[in-house]
Structure formats: C-alpha cells, structure tokens
Amino acid sequence: MKVLVFTESDEGKIKKSSLEAVSYAAEIAQRTVAMVFGVLESSELNKIGAAGAKKVLHITDSDFEPSNIMAVSTAIAQVFEAEDIELMVMAKSSLADSVSARVSIKMDASLVSNVTELPDMANGFTVNRSIYTGKAFAKTKLTSDKKILTIRKNTVPIGENGSDPETVVFQPNSMGSDAAVKVLSQEKTSGDILLPEADIVVSGGRGLKGPENWGMIEDLAAVLSAATGCSKPVSDMDWRPHHEHVGQTGIKVSPSLYIAVGISGAIQHLAGVNSSKFIVVINKDPEAPFFKAADYGIVGDAFEVLPQLTKAIQAAKE
Numbered sequence: 001m002k003v004l005v006f007t008e009s010d011e012g013k014i015k016k017s018s019l020e021a022v023s024y025a026a027e028i029a030q031r032t033v034a035m036v037f038g039v040l041e042s043s044e045l046n047k048i049g050a051a052g053a054k055k056v057l058h059i060t061d062s063d064f065e066p067s068n069i070m071a072v073s074t075a076i077a078q079v080f081e082a083e084d085i086e087l088m089v090m091a092k093s094s095l096a097d098s099v100s101a102r103v104s105i106k107m108d109a110s111l112v113s114n115v116t117e118l119p120d121m122a123n124g125f126t127v128n129r130s131i132y133t134g135k136a137f138a139k140t141k142l143t144s145d146k147k148i149l150t151i152r153k154n155t156v157p158i159g160e161n162g163s164d165p166e167t168v169v170f171q172p173n174s175m176g177s178d179a180a181v182k183v184l185s186q187e188k189t190s191g192d193i194l195l196p197e198a199d200i201v202v203s204g205g206r207g208l209k210g211p212e213n214w215g216m217i218e219d220l221a222a223v224l225s226a227a228t229g230c231s232k233p234v235s236d237m238d239w240r241p242h243h244e245h246v247g248q249t250g251i252k253v254s255p256s257l258y259i260a261v262g263i264s265g266a267i268q269h270l271a272g273v274n275s276s277k278f279i280v281v282i283n284k285d286p287e288a289p290f291f292k293a294a295d296y297g298i299v300g301d302a303f304e305v306l307p308q309l310t311k312a313i314q315a316a317k318e
C-alpha cells in the first residue's frame, strides 16, 4: 500500500504529531511519502525520514501557504494522482480537519477522523476511532479505493530508525478556482507555548484559591518548558484567560504529560485530557475523582507540593 502523510510545521519545526503520523504510516505502508509546506531546514526533513518516510515532497511555492486550506488541499489532491496514493494519513488538528474533508471530496475518498489504533487490514480496512469526546470508540470500515485517516495524538511512538529521505521539490499546477483565497499575513497571539500543541501541560483548578497563586503553576511550567492550562471555573472567574480553559467546552489537549493541580477531575474536564500519554494529579483530597484517571498521583497541598516539585526538577536539570 502506498501511503501519503500530510505534515504540519510550526516556526520551522515539524510538529511532533506529524512525525507520529509518519511513523503510523510507515507501520502499514510499503512506501511512505510525506508532504511538507514552507521553508524548512534539511535537518527537519531528515526527522521525517527517521520517523519512517522514504520520500519527502517539499512544496516551497509561497502561493501554497501552509495554513491556506484551499491551496494545501489542491496540492495534496495533485500528489494523490501523481504518486498513485491509496491512503493519506494526517495528525488530527483544526487544519487537518478542514483539509481532510476537502481532499476527501476531491478524491472521492472515505474519511475517518480521530483514529486511535493501527488499521486492521486482515478483512478489508477497519479502524477504531474515538467518539463522544473520548467516552466511546467506534469500529469503522472504509470501503472505497482511496482512504483518508486523521489520527489522534499519542497513537504510535515516533520511529527513529529510518534513513534520510529522498527529498524532491514539488511544484503543484495552477490552483484554478481554489486560488480564491490568499493568506496575506499571520501573527501569533502570544509567544508562549501553544496549549493544543504542547508536549507538557501544567494545569490549575479552583484548588489554587486565586489568580495571585498562579506563579507556582508558571514556575513549574517554566522548568518543564510546558504550556499552562486551567479548569473552566478558573477561566470563568477570570483568574486565567479563556484560551487556557481545558475540557469538553474548551481546548482538548494530548500532551505526553498532563499535570493537574487542584482540579477535581469532573467528567467535562477529563473529556479534554483523556488522550494524554501520562497524567499526574496533585490534590489534597485522596477521594478526588481525577486520581482514577491518573498514572501518578500526589495526595498533598498544592501550596507545599508545587514549590518542592519545581525545585527538585530544577535541581535535576542542573
């Protein structure tokens, strides 16, 4: 099976979730081709090779700006044809959701999103996908010749044993009517680590008592190079900005490590964090529901535990 992987990058670095998508594809493909958009160093392209891609198609034409859904979808559809692709894999993201839908229409391909496991190809092509904000799974069969999967973060580990890929600059043909939208400029809202992409998240709840105590969360986040998050009541009370609110009605995160401090673990909060690889809970109440979802738990007062934890991590790094 010939598999194409659409990869995303941020500030010149290939996203970890995209490298996972490459490794996912390499597990099932005889030959994995990856697509990258924008200016990237060859060392970044080599990471894609290490993760398992044999070939990288690099689109450098500035008309095909990476966040332009119409342009990116056009280029992908052309690669689908040129490389005779049967399956496309991409890491689930807000961009991937739009691009995958558009490409599936262009290619008449079946699309399944939020896939959590490698496909079962013994009898057709069946995948498991996460539904109802992670509360259930749906076994889904794809029956068309061309298929598209968006995969949930942390579905497979990133491979490191591949070799440097064959890298080809790919020039898509004209966009036709898809040229109707052009991205003129882009600006980040802050220079901080973006919560949806963060590999480590330190999150605080009402147990922190007030916004004046958030320095403890920020100190721990700083030593771990982590993003900060919070529970809904915390952002509702304006202790923290709304873009930090994690959960069913907020941001869904899938970091390698989620540290929840003074958060009870209500089902609506868990819905936003349950695809994290490891969850650490710090709560003074041993009966707090979050402990049931935790890989590691510390029963203790956040005001005592956090400074000590930050100090210990800092010391371990020196």
Ligand SMILES: Cc1cc2nc3c(=O)[nH]c(=O)nc-3n(C[C@H](O)[C@H](O)[C@H](O)COP(=O)(O)OP(=O)(O)OC[C@H]3O[C@@H](n4cnc5c(N)ncnc54)[C@H](O)[C@@H]3O)c2cc1C
Pocket: 204, 205, 206, 207, 208, 230, 231, 232, 233, 234, 245, 246, 247, 248, 249, 250, 261, 262, 263, 264, 265, 266, 267, 268, 269, 272, 282, 283, 284, 285, 288, 300, 301, 302, 303
């Ligand atoms: C429709 C709907 C949607 C919702 N969506 C979301 C959502 O997206 N995200 C979300 O987070 N919530 C959401 N909620 C709210 C959710 O039900 C909970 O009310 C909320 O998550 C609780 O926030 P919390 O854990 O910070 O506060 P609390 O429930 O008050 O818990 C505070 C915790 O801190 C602990 N604690 C107290 N002092 C300390 C201390 N000194 N040291 C350590 N621990 C301490 C306590 O033991 C307790 O477990 C939603 C609710 C509804 C009805």
